[in-house]
Amino acid sequence: ARQFTRPLNDLANQFNTLLSAIAGAERVFDILDMNIEENDEADASDVNAFKGKVEFTNVSFSYEKDGNTITDANFLVSPGETVALVGPTGAGKSTIINLLSRFYEPNQGTITIDGISIQQMTRKSLRRAMGFVLQDVFLFEGTIRENIRYGRLNATDEEVIEAAKQANAHKFISRLPNGYDTMLSQDGSGISQGQKQLLSIARAILRDPSILILDEATSNIDTVTEIKIQEALQRLMKNRTTFVIAHRLNTIQHANQILVLQAGKIIEKGNHETLLTKRGFYFSLYNNGEKEVG
Numbered sequence: 670a671r672q673f674t675r676p677l678n679d680l681a682n683q684f685n686t687l688l689s690a691i692a693g694a695e696r697v698f699d700i701l702d703m704n705i706e707e708n709d710e711a712d713a714s715d716v717n718a719f720k721g722k723v724e725f726t727n728v729s730f731s732y733e734k735d736g737n738t739i740t741d742a743n744f745l746v747s748p749g750e751t752v753a754l755v756g757p758t759g760a761g762k763s764t765i766i767n768l769l770s771r772f773y774e775p776n777q778g779t780i781t782i783d784g785i786s787i788q789q790m791t792r793k794s795l796r797r798a799m800g801f802v803l804q805d806v807f808l809f810e811g812t813i814r815e816n817i818r819y820g821r822l823n824a825t826d827e828e829v830i831e832a833a834k835q836a837n838a839h840k841f842i843s844r845l846p847n848g849y850d851t852m853l854s855q856d857g858s859g860i861s862q863g864q865k866q867l868l869s870i871a872r873a874i875l876r877d878p879s880i881l882i883l884d885e886a887t888s889n890i891d892t893v894t895e896i897k898i899q900e901a902l903q904r905l906m907k908n909r910t911t912f913v914i915a916h917r918l919n920t921i922q923h924a925n926q927i928l929v930l931q932a933g934k935i936i937e938k939g940n941h942e943t944l945l946t947k948r949g950f951y952f953s954l955y956n957n958g959e960k961e962v963g
């Protein structure tokens with residue numbers, strides 16, 4: 670699993686413990702509100718929806734005391750753009766996301782959204798504006814309805830179903846004997862990997878984030894479900910600033926911007942055509958790996 674999923678999984682595990690502890694109770698905790706009010710700056714304020722302009726200026730960061738995991742990252746993303754993060758394993762793709770979602774703070778430089786430093790925002794409101802669709806879909810013990818509603822806890826049943834429709838998940842759910850009331854276990858046994866992805870997309874659609882983080886699944890999913898996933902993702906990504914940790918050539922080719930990372934540095938940026946004509950690192954990744962660019 671990716672590094673940035675670790676903090677999310679920790680929260681998720683706490684959530685599961687809580688859910689078991691309060692089984693049957695009416696109250697449900699918003700896990701994204703848990704544990705994240707630590708260390709907000711005194712002058713931090715809540716932000717609402719973003720337009721989604723994201724800028725990194727001279728951002729450097731290290732997990733350890735010395736060395737740099739990210740060195741002098743600079744890039745600007747316009748609202749609604751799709752950015753593909755591409756590069757070898759360990760290059761720093763997840764770390765960029767960790768910094769944007771403030772699981773870690775840069776040692777130097779600034780990160781702004783809509784021109785406001787994210788350090789001036791409360792973590793809670795920042796993360797409310799973000800949505801994650803990850804390779805390892807987080808499910809908890811509960812019904813399919815509850816698992817989708819987790820994207821936005823005050824959503825009505827109708828909104829849950831509408832999101833599932835948008836996510837191409839409604840049909841498979843409706844075919845289950847208990848439909849939306851089907852109980853899922855934490856490991857989601859009984860539904861396929863691809864169906865888990867569709868639930869995760871439904872959840873994100875319900876959440877309606879200004880900034881979407883997408884960690885493309887590498888695992889093999891059958892072609893029919895794969896097409897459903899791609900279609901649902903297109904709908905989800907439309908008009909939203911999206912960061913994709915990209916593995917699929919198709920996603921990368923259609924991204925507005927590709928950030929090519931190598932050993933913590935953004936060594937090339939541009940769209941697919943521009944990068945190919947440079948005949949640099951991206952070009953060689955593309956020619957050597959075809960589908961393995963991420």
Ligand code: ATP
Binds near residue numbers: 671672757763963
């Ligand atoms: P992959 O495609 O394999 O997920 P990546 O490009 O996403 O790689 P990162 O996960 O951002 O790379 O990791 C960048 C570097 O930081 C790697 O050397 C990694 O080992 C290190 N690293 C990542 N997370 C941590 C952490 N929590 N503590 C210490 N080092 C870390």
